[in-house]
Amino acid sequence: MTPGWRTAVLATAVLVVGTGSATYALGELHRSRDLRSRAPSVATATTAPDGSVLVFRHTGLDQEYGVVAEVSLADPDGPRTFTGVSCDRVYAVAAGASCLRTKRGVVTTFEQTDLDPDWRTVADHGLPGIPSRTRLSEDGSLVASTTFVNGDSYLTTGFSTRTEIHHFGSDAGGARSDQDSDGTSYGDLEQFTLILDGKESAPTDRNIWGVTFAADDNTFYATVATGGRTYLARGDLAKHTLTTIADQVECPSLSPDGTRIAFKERVDHDSGTWWTPAVLDLATGQRTVLSGESRNVDDQIAWLDDDTLLYGLTRADEAGVTDVWSLATDPAATPRLFLEQAWSPAVIRQPQGASP
Template identity: 40%
Template sequence: MTSLRTVSATALIVVLLCSAAATIALKAGSGNPDIRPLRLARPGTLVVVDAQNTRVHQMTRQGEDLGTGPECRRAAVAAGTLVCLHGLPGPFSSEVRVYRRDATEPEVTLPVWGKPSRARVSPSGHLVAWTVFRSGDSYAASGQFSTTAGIYDLRDGHHYGSLEDFTVTTDEPVPIEGRNFWGITFAADDRTFYATMSVNGRTHLMRGDLSRRNLTALHANVECPSLSPDETRIAYKKRVGADWQLHVLDLRTGRDTPLAAPPGIDDQAAWLDDTTVAYSRAEDGSPFVYAVPADGTGSPVRLTEGSSPTVTTSPR
């Protein structure tokens, strides 16, 4: 029997696709005068959302300010493409806004239903992904939230809909009802991706294939994965007791390494390079971005105030 959740999700995707077709904008012009153009094509810089969760900022890893970008609750950048997940009032309470190079107006705008949660861009800059909360606003209370995650191809305008509509393969059968997906991260082939699936109170690292529209479970207790530039490791949040600890999973060996970051991580980590992971952690009511070695050694280094960190890469 088809579940109400599946019917609702399918109906929502139809609405989203129709709305997206009507609202995708190819814009030009002087842009918003309050926004200083970002240098998205400059590799090795840090892009974060400010501590007030309102705007994107770009800076060097040494803290030099390079510009203030558009309004954004969650952001990610790669290969000259910036994706912003912007919160709005109303039933379609977020917009996915995509910017290219130094543009101050979005090239693409997609309406999505839910509160901003996660965002990512593929290494090529061709694919953008997002996660939103449909109900609840935290992953902390197992079973008390509902999320949806989607992917959009900027090359041809293909909307992959919700990951809930992908075929799922696990070691044991899992019900369609109650599946939640979040925290997408991409490989360089623009086909392979990873995400978290939660079902029956357990989380799983899932490897996805866009061309086949399927997801395969790889590892348990993995949340908000982030694929390393060499595509051999996953940085992620691991639930330990009542809190989350930052870990790195070696996809070749299965070795799991806790990093030298304190517990309390509630963001999707990002790789600054093959040896360093950036993450955001709230302290005294404000988020701060830190860098920590990916091999479990060393100690965190504070980079800036803010959240949702990613690093710019050269356009391909």
């Protein structure tokens, strides 16, 4: 296992849950419950698991609610090691992690934190709104965050997002109109040049969200919305450009082999607009809708491996609790429960030949 991901520390819980595109307080539902006195409803461990791990946000209604945990990828139902870090949304790679959180007080604020492999804070960044998405590049050198600065859902009329990219561990944070002079931040992606359907465009209604990085630390993909349509755009950090390459793609996630994009596709439903998992082949443009999942998947999908997706779903009968489900990329596949009481999964694989 990669050194550093073994450290386990005592955890504290926060009463905030991020589900789908919104972050909300548990509020009156748990006001009369003292979660601090409730033991975790899952098996726990005092040391991090060996080998490849799954990092996620624990959503059991207990004293570890909202705390990031690790579990062995070979045994996802096994004991969980709690990190002591509370997040609304989390993502991790071997080199570090990104945590988006709501800080409640007299004035509620929002924060993105860069963390090292031992879950120690490296840098904090103020966020302009409600946490929604975060991703790191494969080597951990780049961090992306998306927040809502108006509205709290991708279905909210007139919602507005802010998506920024910065170098991991830098002290720069907040909105930027361009890359900082010291190279620590690329700032708000809405300031990048947008190439829409082959032509340079500067729509005033554009929104950008859901970054996923390629392995070269320059190329990334994101959703661009304008004129009532959503697009998959390929970003170039060096050139400060976003170029649309497909439409009807939201919250992209690049496969481990770099050849496909998993995303959520908007579909009409009896209850209104829902999202269904889908996969786009970047070379051929072939789109595969995974209709075996009939529920509303409002999440930025993660890849378990090159053929399997992971995503979170809320429980209809237990407010605040979510589960992580898996779904093969075969169109005939049906979803299966992968990890109970969990949200915001990230896979950290032990390199081949590495010692545990």
